[in-house]
Amino acid sequence: MSVLIIAISVALLCIKIIFLKGGKFTSQHIHDNAALRKQGIHCVIDQDKEARKSNKAF
Template identity: 65%
Template sequence: MIITLLCSVLIIAIAFILLNVRIICLKDGNFKSQHIHDNGYLKEKGINCVIDQDKEARIENRAF
């Protein structure tokens, strides 16, 4: 039981360190944005965030 717990903690620690390599190793390191509106490829294709699409649809289809 203890061996399983230690192995689990070790795997989680290794995963945490690997996820933070960019932040730890670079002076101004940070995670890249995962938002759709920050992705250049999706901008070229005209794909927007669902919140932006909802806002546009509400403006176009005003029933009041």
């Protein structure tokens, strides 16, 4: 029963990829999200680089 539920879930998640030509999942990375960049939110790696440059890493 649980295998059937998982199979249906995967099929529903793949609808965009299967039926659209060139369909793909959008990026889930913070640096690819324009709304978060606009608010000044960066990924932790970028925040760490900025803190090290300004000697505020700790």
